[in-house]
Amino acid sequence: xxxxxxxxxxxxxxxxxxCNKIYEDEFILSFHDINPKKKIHALVIPKGKYVDLDxxxxxxxxxxxxxxxxGLNIVAxxxxxxxxxxxxxRVLANISDHGGQEVPHLHFHLFGGEKVGKMVE
Numbered sequence: 001x002x003x004x005x006x007x008x009x010x011x012x013x014x015x016x017x018x019c020n021k022i023y024e025d026e027f028i029l030s031f032h033d034i035n036p037k038k039k040i041h042a043l044v045i046p047k048g049k050y051v052d053l054d055x056x057x058x059x060x061x062x063x064x065x066x067x068x069x070x071g072l073n074i075v076a077x078x079x080x081x082x083x084x085x086x087x088x089x090r091v092l093a094n095i096s097d098h099g100g101q102e103v104p105h106l107h108f109h110l111f112g113g114e115k116v117g118k119m120v121e
Contacts, residue, residue: 002104003049009105013047023075027067030075030110039113040079040089044072050106052095072108081112090116 004010011017012029019031022042033041046068050056056065072091076082081089089112094101 003051003055004104005049007103007105009043009045009103009107010049013045023071023078025067025071025074027064028071028075030071033109037109038111038116040081040111042075042079042110044068044075044108044110046106051104052099052101052106053093054095056106072110076110076112079110079112081110086112088112 008017012019012031019029020034022030022032024030026047028044028046030042030044033043046056046060046064048056048060048064050060056068060068073082076089077085079089080086089110092109092111093099093107
């Protein structure tokens, strides 16, 4: 899978498609999923053009990596689901075809606000 500048997350980052923003900084953008699977379902995406976690881990600058990890926690706190604010959450990243990735831009799903359930069914 190669990076496609016409993917929906690239369009959201460029402001071509609106989103219900939760948080944004120099490294990430987070917004509510338009088709939530749990009571709380947010997306966190890096601002760089990375296809998936493998691409990101090989090519991102160290400050982007730190920014992404810290950003995940900031978003969880804002949503009230972090272990400091709530009862926990799940972070999920789908990688490539067998991992179920549909959009060729690295993204993380944050699920919470209720029991998430089994890891894989």
